[in-house]
Amino acid sequence: MSTGFFDGIAPIRYAGPDADGDLAFRHYNPDEIVLGKRMEDHLRFAVAYWHSFAWEGGDPFGGSTLERPWYPQDSMERAKAKADAAFEMFAILGQPYYCWHDADIRPDQGDFAANLKTLNEITDYLGEKAEKQGTKLLWGTANMFSHRRWMSGASTNPDPEVFAFAAATVKSCMDATHKLGGENYVLWGGREGYETLLNTDLSQELDHMGRFLNMVVEYKHKIGFKGTILVEPKPQEPSKHQYDFDAATCIGFLRKYGLEGEVKLNLEQGHAILAGHSFEHEIAVACAEGMLGSIDMNRNDYQSGWDTDQFPNNVPEVALAYYHILKSGGLGTGGTNFDAKIRRQSLDAEDLIAGHVGAMDICARGLKAAAAMIEDGGLEANLKARYSGWETPEAQAMLSSDLDTITAQVLAKGTNPRPVSGRQERLENYVNRFV
CATH class of the missing domain: 3.20.20.150 (Divalent-metal-dependent TIM barrel enzymes)
Incomplete structure (x- = not known):
C-alpha cells in the first residue's frame, strides 16, 4: 500500500547529459x-x-x-x-x-x-x-x-x-x-x-x-x-x-x-x-x-x-x-x-x-x-614500461638468488643505478583527460 510519502515523484528516467531539472539521470543509462x-x-x-x-x-x-x-x-x-x-x-x-x-x-x-x-x-x-x-x-x-x-x-x-x-x-x-x-x-x-x-x-x-x-x-x-x-x-x-x-x-x-x-x-x-x-x-x-x-x-x-x-x-x-x-x-x-x-x-x-x-x-x-x-591503455602501458627491467632473465633469477650472490654481482658490475622519473604529474594529467 502507498504511504503517500513519495506522492508526486515520477519514476526517474535517463534523459541525457543536457537534461533539465534535478530528478533525471544525465549519465546513468542502465542499458548502456x-x-x-x-x-x-x-x-x-x-x-x-x-x-x-x-x-x-x-x-x-x-x-x-x-x-x-x-x-x-x-x-x-x-x-x-x-x-x-x-x-x-x-x-x-x-x-x-x-x-x-x-x-x-x-x-x-x-x-x-x-x-x-x-x-x-x-x-x-x-x-x-x-x-x-x-x-x-x-x-x-x-x-x-x-x-x-x-x-x-x-x-x-x-x-x-x-x-x-x-x-x-x-x-x-x-x-x-x-x-x-x-x-x-x-x-x-x-x-x-x-x-x-x-x-x-x-x-x-x-x-x-x-x-x-x-x-x-x-x-x-x-x-x-x-x-x-x-x-x-x-x-x-x-x-x-x-x-x-x-x-x-x-x-x-x-x-x-x-x-x-x-x-x-x-x-x-x-x-x-x-x-x-x-x-x-x-x-x-x-x-x-x-x-x-x-x-x-x-x-x-x-x-x-x-x-x-x-x-x-x-x-x-x-x-x-x-x-x-x-x-x-x-x-x-x-x-x-x-x-x-x-x-x-x-x-x-x-x-x-x-x-x-x-x-x-x-x-x-x-x-x-x-x-x-x-x-x-595509457596507465597499463606506463606500468609495463616502468617495471620492464624485471622482465629480463637476470632480474628474474635474482628473485630466487641470495644476498651473497647478488652482492657479488653488484661488485662485479661496479655501477651506480640512476633513478628514473615516476612521471606522476603526466599520469595525473592523463587521468584528467577522462574525467
Missing part, C-alpha cells in the same frame, strides 16, 4: 553497454535501508530533524509502513538491489525471542514485496553496535552471554538473508575493538572474533547459502580502535584464522578516509589479494573528523575506484550500495531521491571514465 556489459550489471546499485529510512537526522550534537510517517520506529505496523515506502523509492529509482541491518527493518524488542519473531515477520513481508516488484537483496547484516548490550562489543565482548546473543542474532539474520535470496552477508564490527587496553585482553578478543567468523562460515555451508561472506573495515568511531582497521588489517586477520578462501571485503569510502587512506588504495589492496567483495559508495566531509556518510560527488575519486574494480574483473556478487545519507537539513522526500539520482550519475560517469582509461 560498457566494456561489453550493461551499465546496471557493472554497478549493481543498492539502497542502504539504514540511512535512507532508519536514520532520523541526528548528529553528535543534536537529535532528529527528519519527520517520516513510520517514525517512531517502535512497532511492526510502522516497520511495514517503512518497507512500503522503501519499495516505493526502489521503484522510483529503478534500483535493482537494497540492503539492511536487522534493526533497520524491525524494532528491537529487547530479548532474542521477540527479536526473532519480528525479524521473521518482516522477512516474510519483504519477500512478498520483492516478489511483486523484483528488487533483490544485495546483502543483510546484524546491527550489533547500537543497543547498549553491545557497548563492549559482540563477538569480542568479555561477557560470554553477549557472545551467545550475538551468535544467535547473526544466525537469524543469515537465515533471513538466505530466505530473501540475498547475494552476500556482511559483518561489520562497529564495537569489535576497545576504548582502553587497561581493561582489554586483546589476544583473547581477537581469537574469539576469529572463532565467531569461522562459525559464520560453517553455518553458511550448513544451510547452503551460496552468497559471499563479507567483512567491512573501519578504523575507529564508535570504538577508539577497531580490530578491522583497514583492508590490509582485515586480510591479515582472515589469513591468521584460515578464512582467506571464504571471506571477502566490503569497502567503504568514508572508512578508508578515516583510516588515512584513499578509497582507491583500499580497493587496490583488496584486488591485489583477490579479496574485493563489494563497496559502500559514499564520502566524508574532509573538514570533519568523523564518518559523515554523504552521497558521492567527486568523479575523479569514483573513476579511480572503478578503474581498479574493472581491472580486477568487476564486483562479482557484490555491488555499489549507497551507504550515504542526506544532510539533516534536507527534510523533503525529493531530497532523498535527488541524493540517489546524483550519486548514481556520479558513479556512471566514473565507470565510463574508468572503462575509457582501460580501453585506451
Whole structure:
C-alpha cells in the first residue's frame, strides 16, 4: 500500500547529459553497454535501508530533524509502513538491489525471542514485496553496535552471554538473508575493538572474533547459502580502535584464522578516509589479494573528523575506484550500495531521491571514465614500461638468488643505478583527460 510519502515523484528516467531539472539521470543509462556489459550489471546499485529510512537526522550534537510517517520506529505496523515506502523509492529509482541491518527493518524488542519473531515477520513481508516488484537483496547484516548490550562489543565482548546473543542474532539474520535470496552477508564490527587496553585482553578478543567468523562460515555451508561472506573495515568511531582497521588489517586477520578462501571485503569510502587512506588504495589492496567483495559508495566531509556518510560527488575519486574494480574483473556478487545519507537539513522526500539520482550519475560517469582509461591503455602501458627491467632473465633469477650472490654481482658490475622519473604529474594529467 502507498504511504503517500513519495506522492508526486515520477519514476526517474535517463534523459541525457543536457537534461533539465534535478530528478533525471544525465549519465546513468542502465542499458548502456560498457566494456561489453550493461551499465546496471557493472554497478549493481543498492539502497542502504539504514540511512535512507532508519536514520532520523541526528548528529553528535543534536537529535532528529527528519519527520517520516513510520517514525517512531517502535512497532511492526510502522516497520511495514517503512518497507512500503522503501519499495516505493526502489521503484522510483529503478534500483535493482537494497540492503539492511536487522534493526533497520524491525524494532528491537529487547530479548532474542521477540527479536526473532519480528525479524521473521518482516522477512516474510519483504519477500512478498520483492516478489511483486523484483528488487533483490544485495546483502543483510546484524546491527550489533547500537543497543547498549553491545557497548563492549559482540563477538569480542568479555561477557560470554553477549557472545551467545550475538551468535544467535547473526544466525537469524543469515537465515533471513538466505530466505530473501540475498547475494552476500556482511559483518561489520562497529564495537569489535576497545576504548582502553587497561581493561582489554586483546589476544583473547581477537581469537574469539576469529572463532565467531569461522562459525559464520560453517553455518553458511550448513544451510547452503551460496552468497559471499563479507567483512567491512573501519578504523575507529564508535570504538577508539577497531580490530578491522583497514583492508590490509582485515586480510591479515582472515589469513591468521584460515578464512582467506571464504571471506571477502566490503569497502567503504568514508572508512578508508578515516583510516588515512584513499578509497582507491583500499580497493587496490583488496584486488591485489583477490579479496574485493563489494563497496559502500559514499564520502566524508574532509573538514570533519568523523564518518559523515554523504552521497558521492567527486568523479575523479569514483573513476579511480572503478578503474581498479574493472581491472580486477568487476564486483562479482557484490555491488555499489549507497551507504550515504542526506544532510539533516534536507527534510523533503525529493531530497532523498535527488541524493540517489546524483550519486548514481556520479558513479556512471566514473565507470565510463574508468572503462575509457582501460580501453585506451595509457596507465597499463606506463606500468609495463616502468617495471620492464624485471622482465629480463637476470632480474628474474635474482628473485630466487641470495644476498651473497647478488652482492657479488653488484661488485662485479661496479655501477651506480640512476633513478628514473615516476612521471606522476603526466599520469595525473592523463587521468584528467577522462574525467
